[in-house]
Amino acid sequence: MKVNKAWLYLLPAALFLIFFMVYPLLDVLVYSVEEGYNSASQTFMGIGGYNYSYVLHDPYFMQAVSNTFILVIITVPVSTGLALLISMALNSIKKLRELFQTIYFLPYVTNTLAVGLVFMILFKKTAYTDGMVNALISIFGGGAVDFIDGPYWAKMFVLCFYTVWVVLPFKILILTSALASVNQDYYRAAKVDGASGWRVFSRITLPMISPMIFYLIITGFIGAFKAYSDAVALFGTNLNAAGMNTIVGYVYDMIYGDSGGFPSYASAAAIILFVIVLTITVINLLISRKQIHY
Amino acid sequence: MKVILQSLTKEFPSRNKRSKDVVVAVNDFTFEIPDGKLVGLLGPSGCGKSTTLNLISGLEKPTRGRVLFGDEDVTDYPPQDRGVGLVFQNYALYPHMTVFQNIIFPLQNLKGKDKLTKQQMAEKAEEAAKLVQISELMERKPSELSGGQQQRVAIARALVKRPRILLLDEPLSNLDARLRLQTREELRRIQRETGITTVFVTHDQEEAMSISDMIVVMKEGVLQQIGKPQEVYDDPVNLFVAKFLGTPPINVFNASIRDGGLYIGDERVLNVGAADSESITVGIRPEGFIPNKDGALTLQLTAVEVMGRDTSVVSVHPECVGANVRSIISADSRIANDAHKVRFDLKPEKVFMFDKQTEKRVRVDLKPIGR
């Protein structure tokens, strides 16, 4: 029998994908409805929605959900707005532009865990030092705060700050190239028509790059909902203890780690996360379809 | 090597996935290309000429029919076993290879006893490059070459394996007008020098007429006429062929036959040996007009364009199928630019009669009207 050669070329990719994506995807659905699963004996007691209800009643999960939502609501608009501001500034200059672009992109290629540790020591207050940031605050007359082991809002601030720092390179890059690709003739025409700077921005620039902004908002939402390693870098692996866990963190803790080996709960939590992300993405897409006119 | 196509048919599935219909790109082709000739496949775009070329090269498999090279049936051979060289419209040079690497690429695919040493490859490449006069460009990349040079490289690559048949797909259409004239002479020369049977596809009738030993006119997948360029021009089998060949194109009129005379409107323009008929189409070549102040056909003059050697007379006639009538006459015969009317006699050998419905040629005896 002559097998079409094309399948041979596809075989490696197909094997990897079936084994490590398709099968796990189906399996996670099964896990999530198997009640009382025991990883040691690989037995379960019944089928039902108990895992979901357990997860939804777990205070750690609710804490993780609330942390994640706060993180998303703060960092997505802040990072997108800041990226837009910086990209516009970058686009308006000629000198040093390449240098700035290179510097701004650096966080993209650095290890999140490693640099997170630097942020941790910058913000941390210890027995012998208040840390660099607190030293700065004291110059302006403020009192020292422990951003890493201190009050919730301080920890959330650091997490948001670091998240923005990490996601900005990508956004700046996308927006600068979007801005650069706007046909200069529009600006020349607007100049001839005597449009003010604000009008040029709101009536030409913004509409022209709106598809890219929406793209960034959507990927921003998705990315922020999956926040995890940033939090680990700042607060350590025991995020529940720090009260700074995220949904993804909860999933991983359930697979393995301090609460150890509950794949059913992990699956239920992962599916809940997927549903949340999917819903928000669909809403985003619906809004963007209304807003983008070309 | 002569090429014989026998009832060659190629059907493609319809674009519309739902329907079971097929598109017939080439419909029951039968003809023979004699050995060592330069043959032009001619037709408007979408007439199936490129498909025919692909069937000869083996890139497409025919739905029905056979392809023979000499006595050898190559229908089931893959392209590489047919011994053809193919030059593409956009040349299809590998952009990341130098000219030399492009030319030897086909040789590197040879296996077994045909395998060549590096030295032999280089020699063959040199030879091909010399033939198309690009020896000094061997180390350049295609992007560093002009269109005409790329064309030559493509031809060299097609020739390096010493193909039995050379196929060219619209070889001149990507060149500018001046280069086109030069390159078509060049093609002619290369074909003569190598003696390889060459088939090229073109939609430009002038190009085909000027260099081909033989032209094959096609329309919508159907073969219309084969012959030497001048023969086809002088004796078209149908209205399509008559209209497709010649610049300026042939002038077409509605006509009728009454009492042994060919009438355009109310004017008897030629005598004809045929029965009366109302449904006749007549084509008159631009050079078929003889200015005569008492001429048989009267036209409304719109413009006289003097073009040096010739004069082009543009006029209108109510029975003319096109927008206007264009006739080419010698520059000596002066026609006043401000005249309103112009009258011509017709050369019978430049007038063709067609059936109005079938558009097929009606072969009759045409004679000038005696006065």
Add this chain to the structure above:
Amino acid sequence: MNEKGLKRNASRRLILRIMTYVLLAIWAVMVLFPFYWMVLSSIKSYASYSSEKIPEFIPREPTLENYSTAFTQVPLSGYFSNTLIFTVVTTALMLIVTVLAAFAFSRLEFKGKNLVFTMFIALMMIPSELVVITNYHTITELGLRNTFTGLILPSVTSVFYIYLLKENFEQIPDELYKAAKVDGTSDFKYLTKVMIPICRPTIITITILKTVECWNSYVWPRLITTKQSHYLVSNGIQELRENGIGRENIPAMMAAVVVISVPLIVLFLIFRKRIMEGVSRGGTKG
């Protein structure tokens, strides 16, 4: 416009320009400061670091001692070579798998191509969080925890790169393929001699992106490795911070941080244009 107006306009423009540069400079400092701080802290001696109530911006007595501490007290070179092996093997496997699949989708004809491709694309939307649970289980069942096989296999395929390369392959004109067919070139030779060289920029881009992704990956290594001998830099450094020298010897930890950050920064500075171009064409963080 009168002269006064012109002048006012010009000075307004100047102020705007200055503000633009100030803004850009502030953010540049924000970005660079952590890097500066990590190098700075790594060359302060442990004693001087812990004695500074208010951190010094310029070290009094710079020392490289922390670097030797990082390499001797912690198996940093082990983490390093583990990560290197993991990155190189994963990226190489990814390239082979991706190139072959992209070639099949872009160049070969087979029944059900569109259906299979649609299924591939659909997989792009599946977040890794969903599949990691079962993958963890599978690898554990197979007894592949703390092995390179277990680390590498689930990290190999990226549907997105297949998609990216397929799009690029499809831009190669059909005529090149036909020309190669007439010359008797096999499909595989056409792939290696024509398609890959022509699409080299895209292939380099996905190689770099995958390298960055591998070097920085944290979640999977953390799940699958429990022994120091198989730690990668990310979970190695995390371990360091929680149970190793990082608990008190911050300068030594910072030295380790510098060491693991340097390779990618160097890679970035070399391939700056290509990386930024590649990322803007379709990379996302993580």
